[in-house]
Amino acid sequence: xxxxxxxxxxxxxxxxxxxxxxxxxxxxxxxxxxxxxxxxxxxxxxxxxxxxxxxxxxxxxxxxxxxxxxxxxxxxxxxxxxxxxxxxxxxxxx
Ligand SMILES: [Zn+2]
Ligand SMILES: [Zn+2]
Numbered sequence: 001x002x003x004x005x006x007x008x009x010x011x012x013x014x015x016x017x018x019x020x021x022x023x024x025x026x027x028x029x030x031x032x033x034x035x036x037x038x039x040x041x042x043x044x045x046x047x048x049x050x051x052x053x054x055x056x057x058x059x060x061x062x063x064x065x066x067x068x069x070x071x072x073x074x075x076x077x078x079x080x081x082x083x084x085x086x087x088x089x090x091x092x093x094x
Contacts, residue, residue, distance in 0.1 A: 005021060005022045005025065006019055006020065006021050006022065007019075007020050007022065007030065008020070009030040009031065011032070011033045011034035011037055012032045012033060013033055013034075013037045013057055014034060014036075014037065016034040018030075018031055018033075018034050018035075040085060043084070043085075044084035044085060044086055045084075047083055047084040047085075048082055048083070048084035048086070049082075049083075050082070050088060051084075053088045053089070054088065054089065055082075055084070055086035055087070055088065056079075056086060056087040056088070056089075057086060057087070058087065059079060059081070059087050061087070062079035062087035062088070062089060063079055065089060066078065066079050066089050069089070075091060076091065077089040077090065077091050078090055078091075078092075
């Protein structure tokens with residue numbers, strides 16, 4: 001049985017369908033994001049002063065992640081919007 005060379009995958013951020021052309025028949029790493037989000041991620045990597053930090057697409061996602069960590073580890077993380085357009089967590093006060 002042959003594997004189809006094109007496949008529909010979903011953007012992990014907006015759920016939009018992406019037509020993925022497999023570069024090789026057994027390629028197993030489809031794109032995670034649609035074009036718009038892919039470009040945003042690329043831009044983010046070049047803009048972000050703290051690229052090693054976890055990135056959250058929305059404030060709500062960052063807040064719930066911070067709340068979880070604070071509850072779990074007794075930290076007092078806050079969220080801030082980075083110039084890379086994503087939200088990060090920080091323990092810095094002020
Ligand atoms: Zn998307
Ligand atoms: Zn950033």
